Every structure is written in structure tokens, then in C-alpha cells.
Amino acid sequence: MGAAPEIHPRPAAADRRDLAWWVDKSVAILVFTGGISAIVFILGIFVFITKEGFGFIFGSLDIGGFFGSTKWRPTSTPPTYGILALLAGTASVTGLAMLIAVPFSLGAAIYIAEFAKGKTREVLKVLVEMLAAIPSVVWGFIGLMVMNPLIINAFDVPVGLCVLNSGVILGLMAAPIMTTIAEDALKAVPDTYREAAEAMGATRWQIVWKVVLPAAKTGLVAAVLLGVGRGFGETMAVLMASGHSVNLPTSVFDSVRALTATIAAELGETSVGSDHYRVLFTLGILLFVVTFAINLTADLIVRGIRKK
Amino acid sequence: MSQFTATPRNHRQHRRQSVVKAIFLLMTVLLIVPVLLILTFLIVKGAPVLSFEFLFAMPENGMTAGGILPALVGTVWLVTVALLASVPVGVAAAIYLSEYAPDNWLTRAINLAIINLAGVPSIVHALFGVGAFVLFFKFGTSILAASLTLAIMTLPVVIVSTLEALRSVPQAFREACWNMGATRWQTIRKVVLPNSVSGILTGVILEVSRTAGETAPIMFTGAAFFLPFLPQGVLDQTMALSLHLFVISTQVPGVPEGFPYGVALVLISLVLLMNAISIGFRTWLRGRKKW
Numbered sequence: 001m002g003a004a005p006e007i008h009p010r011p012a013a014a015d016r017r018d019l020a021w022w023v024d025k026s027v028a029i030l031v032f033t034g035g036i037s038a039i040v041f042i043l044g045i046f047v048f049i050t051k052e053g054f055g056f057i058f059g060s061l062d063i064g065g066f067f068g069s070t071k072w073r074p075t076s077t078p079p080t081y082g083i084l085a086l087l088a089g090t091a092s093v094t095g096l097a098m099l100i101a102v103p104f105s106l107g108a109a110i111y112i113a114e115f116a117k118g119k120t121r122e123v124l125k126v127l128v129e130m131l132a133a134i135p136s137v138v139w140g141f142i143g144l145m146v147m148n149p150l151i152i153n154a155f156d157v158p159v160g161l162c163v164l165n166s167g168v169i170l171g172l173m174a175a176p177i178m179t180t181i182a183e184d185a186l187k188a189v190p191d192t193y194r195e196a197a198e199a200m201g202a203t204r205w206q207i208v209w210k211v212v213l214p215a216a217k218t219g220l221v222a223a224v225l226l227g228v229g230r231g232f233g234e235t236m237a238v239l240m241a242s243g244h245s246v247n248l249p250t251s252v253f254d255s256v257r258a259l260t261a262t263i264a265a266e267l268g269e270t271s272v273g274s275d276h277y278r279v280l281f282t283l284g285i286l287l288f289v290v291t292f293a294i295n296l297t298a299d300l301i302v303r304g305i306r307k308k
Numbered sequence: 309m310s311q312f313t314a315t316p317r318n319h320r321q322h323r324r325q326s327v328v329k330a331i332f333l334l335m336t337v338l339l340i341v342p343v344l345l346i347l348t349f350l351i352v353k354g355a356p357v358l359s360f361e362f363l364f365a366m367p368e369n370g371m372t373a374g375g376i377l378p379a380l381v382g383t384v385w386l387v388t389v390a391l392l393a394s395v396p397v398g399v400a401a402a403i404y405l406s407e408y409a410p411d412n413w414l415t416r417a418i419n420l421a422i423i424n425l426a427g428v429p430s431i432v433h434a435l436f437g438v439g440a441f442v443l444f445f446k447f448g449t450s451i452l453a454a455s456l457t458l459a460i461m462t463l464p465v466v467i468v469s470t471l472e473a474l475r476s477v478p479q480a481f482r483e484a485c486w487n488m489g490a491t492r493w494q495t496i497r498k499v500v501l502p503n504s505v506s507g508i509l510t511g512v513i514l515e516v517s518r519t520a521g522e523t524a525p526i527m528f529t530g531a532a533f534f535l536p537f538l539p540q541g542v543l544d545q546t547m548a549l550s551l552h553l554f555v556i557s558t559q560v561p562g563v564p565e566g567f568p569y570g571v572a573l574v575l576i577s578l579v580l581l582m583n584a585i586s587i588g589f590r591t592w593l594r595g596r597k598k599w
Contacts, residue, residue: 024491031408034400038421038467041460045428048439107335115329116336126587127340133583134343134576135521136430137550141557141572142346175339205325226427233429235524240558260431260524267435267528272443284435288428295427299420 049288053281060275061282072246072257074266074276081279085246089163089256092249093238094231096167101175101231102224108175109182109223114208125183132176136236143169143241157253161243164252169241170231178227185219186212222298229294233287235260259283347576354573357566363574371534371555372562376571381538382451382546383578386526387519389455389542390462395512397459398466405467406474407496426464430524433461437529452542454530461525462518469511473504510590517582521575523550533559549575 060081069082112124143165151160189212197207213220243255244265263280270277314322365375401418409415437457447453477500485495532545533555539546553575557568 020491020494024493027493027496028408031400031404034397035404035409035418036414037397037401038418038425038463041463042421042424042428044440045432045436045460048444049432049435052435052439104335104339107332108339111329111332111336115332122591124336124340127344129587130580130583131340131343133517133521133579135523135550135579137521137523137554138350138572138576141553141568142350144557145568146346146349172339172343179339203321203325205328206321229427233427233432235429235431236554240554260429263431263435264524264527267438281435281439284432288432291427291429291432292424295424296420299423 046288049281049284053278053285055273056275056278056282057285059278070246070248072262074279079275081275083259083283085248086257086259086262086283088248089242089246090232090238090258090260092163092256093166093170093242093258094228096163096252097170097174097231098224098228100168100171101178101227104171105175105178105223105227106182106220108179109186110208110213112179113183113186114204114212128176128179131172132180134173136173136234137240139169139173139237140240143237147241151253155253159243159255161241162253162255163242163249165243166238166241166256166258167252169237170234173234173237174227174230177230178223181223181226182220185216185223188219189215218301218304222301225294225298225301229291229298232294233260233291235264239264259287350569350572350576353566354569354571357564357570358573362570366536367534370562371552371560372564372567376549376552376574378535378538379547379549379552379571380574382531383520383549385451385539385542385546386455386458386530386548387516389451390458390519391512391515393456394459394463394466394515398463398511399470399508401463401467402470402474403496406471407492407500422464422467425460430461430522433457433525434528436460437525442529448543449528449532449545450530450543451539451546452530454526454546454548455542457525457529458519458522461522462515465515465518466511469514470504470508473507473511474500476507477503506589506593510586510593513582513586513589517579517586520582521550521579523548523554527551549578 065080065082067082067087068084069080070085070088071080071082072085073080108124108128112121112128116124143161147165147168148160151157151162151165193211193215194207197211202210238258239261242258242261244257244261245255246257247254249256263283266276267280270280362375363380364377366377368374401422405415405418409418434457437453441447441453441456442449445453447456481499481503482495485499486492490498526548530545531548531551533547533551535545535547549571553568553571556563556571
């Protein structure tokens with residue numbers, strides 16, 4: 001056969017310059033504005049919290065004292081702003097939460113994605129989704145009213161608002177989200193992998209352990225990272241369940257104070273433009289940068305999977 | 309022995325598989341059951357407090373008596389204004405991403421921004437709300453400032469669910485329409501949107517559930533600890549259910565024991581009900597799908 005004849009279709013819509021064409025163009029611009037709004041907002045967040053926090057960073061910030069001191073005394077004279085204890089508080093609570101949430105949510109994700117069938121699977125998925133919807137202030141209330149007396153009675157300690165309490169609460173909060181993302185990652189492994197393994201006579205568990213998990217590894221890491229981000233940034237639940245006292249924790253029964261909770265508790269008492277006000281925005285910048293880094297890493301990991 | 313008979317090794321593997329499966333099931337159950345128990349506990353403690361008066365009376369004696377009407381009304385205000393702001397923007401963004409966006413760096417940047425809007429801590433959104441809406445745009449602490457903060461925070465919910473709804477419309481529908489000489493917008497309005505509007509609605513209901521439960525973003529932008537009147541407009545401050553729960557369970561002495569449980573129960577019922585409607589609606593839609 002000779003060369004195919006060149007086709008020059010007359011693009012019906014594209015050549016017109018009638019009302020429909022103009023409407024089409026304006027809508028394209030309108031939805032483009034909507035599309036880039038997400039970028040505008042995320043930049044806006046950065047610009048506005050930096051604007052308020054800048055004065056402190058370049059005025060009174062002493063990096064060594066800021067990160068190296070445990071003395072968070074913004075209202076004493078002279079005030080000292082050392083966030084080491086707050087960092088330790090956030091780290092200990094998030095760490096414990098992940099210790100609880102990671103194994104359980106990965107286990108649940110594997111069960112839902114690989115073992116559960118039909119109705120059971122649907123019911124479990126809906127339940128997990130509902131758990132993810134419980135507001136954080138309700139979790140904080142649970143920490144205050146349920147976990148607190150439970151810990152006091154079980155471990156015979158004077159106060160139950162501590163690392164253990166907020167860690168467990170945060171773990172229960174982060175687990176449904178991690179389960180959902182981890183399940184998606186397992187689902188993304190092509191069924192042909194499973195079928196090939198099954199054809200070789202592998203049992204379901206062998207398939208999961210030797211085929212599915214290695215293939216979904218990076219997605220699972222992303223799920224854990226997003227869970228860490230969630231725990232790190234959680235505010236109300238930690239504020240209510242951690243005891244909120246500035247402390248370098250030495251045991252899980254110590255009260256601690258988290259970065260997020262500090263902002264929530266103190267912003268209302270500061271006057272706009274004061275050093276205390278600015279230092280709280282500086283903590284905000286720190287939170288923003290860390291969560292941005294976590295989300296970016298998780299996104300790059302997930303994107304890496306899709307490329308393959 | 310035939311090669312298809314189970315060997316002792318097969319039996320061992322089978323047993324191991326059963327054990328492993330049981331362990332994973334146990335983990336799933338341990339994840340879900342304690343929370344269900346806690347919820348039951350909240351219902352048992354909160355239900356006796358609930359009454360017509362509790363829901364629809366003003367608080368009295370420094371919130372130690374009376375009802376939660378201003379908090380209930382305030383939450384409705386906040387959610388409504390937040391939806392009015394975020395749904396148009398979110399749907400537009402989703403239409404752009406689904407129908408227009410080329411696969412380039414800008415689209416990747418938009419996606420990254422959406423992920424980050426969802427991932428930034430709620431208290432950082434609160435700081436942004438204070439810096440931008442309360443101070444810079446001079447809305448003061450008001451429903452408007454709080455709702456806009458909530459709107460930006462929950463924007464990813466609308467975008468992601470709308471995107472899912474739009475993408476579930478088969479490409480062939482669009483192509484058929486284009487071939488008739490329709491413009492892109494005509495195709496979207498007459499073919500894509502009618503086929504995805506219920507999916508978009510699912511996302512909006514889900515956003516109601518998310519918005520109603522948020523506390524930190526509204527603490528400093530428009531929600532008040534206590535107000536003896538109902539808000540009259542978007543520039544008024546307001547009480548809110550979520551903040552009210554925080555306030556009466558940690559800040560106010562002398563609140564009757566059942567009160568916070570009652571508020572928690574109302575809040576959680578509202579949130580879970582919205583969530584259940586959204587999930588049920590989605591399941592129904594999937595079952596009904598003709599293609």
C-alpha cells in the first residue's frame with residue numbers, strides 16, 4: 001500500500017469565533033485559576049506565617065538557645081524561648097503513636113487487601129473510613145475522660161495525662177489513615193504478580209510475604225510517612241491528652257508539651273507583634289517546613305512507583 | 309504418589325497460612341473494636357443529657373446549665389460559608405486537572421500543593437488564618453475569617469473527590485461529544501458534569517463532615533469561648549460545637565458531668581452521619597453505574 005493520504009480534518013469547534021468559543025475560552029481561564037489556587041494558597045500560607053514570624057527569626061533568634069534549651073518561659077522576664085522540650089514532647093508522642101499504629105495499620109491493610117473477601121472487606125473498609133472521620137477534639141476528649149482514669153487505675157500513677165495517653169490516642173487516630181493508604185499501595189500491585197505466584201503453588205501468605213509486600217514496599221513507606229506527618233501535626237488531641245507541661249520525658253508516664261499544642265494554648269494570650277506572638281509563628285514555620293518535607297518525600301516515593 | 313496430592317510440607321504451609329491470617333484478622337479487630345467500645349461509652353454517657361432543651365436552648369450560668377444552641381447554629385454558619393467558598397474553587401480546580409491539565413511541571417506542582425494543603429497541620433492553617441484573614445484582610449475574628457481558613461484547609465477533600473467523579477466518566481463520552489463539534493466547555497457542561505454530579509455531591513457531604521469537626525483552625529480566627537447571642541452575619545464571632553467541647557471539658561469549672569459527653573455525642577453524630585451518608589451514596593452510585 002502506498003502512503004496513507006494526508007487528512008486535514010476541519011476542526012469544527014476550534015475555528016469558530018462565536019459566543020460558544022468565547023464562553024469556552026473564559027471557562028478555560030476560570031478553571032485554570034481554580035487549578036492554580038492550590039499553589040497560591042500553599043504559597044500564601046508560607047508567606048503569611050513567615051511574615052509574622054520573620055521579625056523573631058532575624059531579631060531575637062539565638063539558634064543554639066532556641067533548639068538547645070529546654071527553658072520555654074515566654075512570659076517570665078526576661079523571656080526564654082527554648083524549644084528542646086517541646087521538640088522532645090512532639091517526638092516522644094509521635095514516636096509512641098507510630099510504634100502502636102504502624103504494625104496494626106499495616107496488619108489491618110494486609111488483611112483487608114489480601115485476605116478479606118466480599119462483604120467482610122467492604123464492611124471493614126467502611127469502618128476504617130468512619131474511624132478516620134472522628135474529629136480530633138473528640139479524640140482529645142476521649143484521652144481526657146476515658147484514657148486518663150484508665151491509666152491512673154491500671155498503672156497506679158497520680159496523673160494519666162502523659163506520653164502514653166496521647167501516644168495511644170494519636171496512634172488510634174493515625175492508624176485508619178495509614179491503613180487506607182497502605183491498602184491502596186497493596187492494591188496497586190498488579191494481580192498478575194499474585195496469579196503467577198499462585199500458579200507456582202504458593203500459599204496466600206507466601207504470595208503476600210514474598211511477592212506483594214516487596215512490590216508494595218515503597219508505597220507502604222509512604223503510608224507510614226504520611227502517618228508520621230499526621231501525628232506530628234495533630235493539635236487538639238495532643239493538647240488535651242498530653243498533660244501540657246514543659247518536660248524532657250524520661251518515662252511514658254511523664255507529662256509533655258507538643259509544638260502544635262503550645263501554639264494552640266498560647267496564641268490567644270499574646271499581643272499581635274510581640275516577641276511571644278512572633279515566636280509562635282516561628283514554631284508554625286518549623287511545623288510547615290517539616291510537614292512539607294514529609295509530604296514531598298512521600299509524594300516522590302509514590303511517584304517513583306507510578307513511573308515503574 | 310501423584311504429584312497433586314498434598315504433602316506434609318503443603319499441610320505445614322497451610323497451617324502457617326491459617327495462623328498468619330488469624331494474626332492479621334486480630335490486628336484489624338484490635339484496631340477497630342476499642343474505638344467502637346469508646347464510641348459506645350460516649351453514647352451511653354451522652355444520651356441521657358440529650359433533650360430538646362439541650363439542643364435548642366441558650367447556655368446559662370457560664371455554660372454550666374442550659375443548652376448548646378449558639379454552638380450548633382455557629383457550626384452551621386461556619387460550615388455553610390466554608391462550603392460556599394471552597395466548593396466552587398475546588399470543583400473548578402478538579403475540572404482543570406481532569407479536563408484541561410497537560411502532563412507538565414505545573415500540573416505536578418498543583419498536585420503537590422493539594423497534597424500539602426491536606427498535610428499541613430491544622431494549627432498552621434490557624435496561624436495562616438490569623439495572619440491573612442484576621443489581620444491582613446482586616447476581617448477581624450469573624451465567621452468569614454474562620455470559614456475561609458476552614459475552606460482552604462478542606463479544599464483538597466473537594467478537589468480529590470470531584471476529580472474521582474470526573475475521571476470515572478468514560479473518555480468515549482467526551483470524544484463522542486467533541487466529534488459533534490461541541491466545544492470543551494459544552495462537553496463538560498452537557499456530558500461530563502451531569503454524569504458526575506452525584507459523585508461531586510458525595511465529596512461535598514464528606515467535606516461537611518470534615519469541616520464541622522475542626523477545632524484548631526477556628527480557635528483564633530472566629531470562634532469564641534462563649535457568646536450569649538446568635539451570630540447575625542458573617543462578620544460576627546460565633547460559638548462552635550467543636551470548640552465548645554474543648555472549652556467545657558477543659559476550661560470551665562463546674563460543668564455538670566454529662567454535659568461534655570452530650571456535646572461530644574452531638575458532634576460525633578453529626579460528623580459520622582454526614583460521613584455515613586457520603587459513603588452510602590458512593591456505594592449506591594457504584595452499584596448503579598451503567599458503564
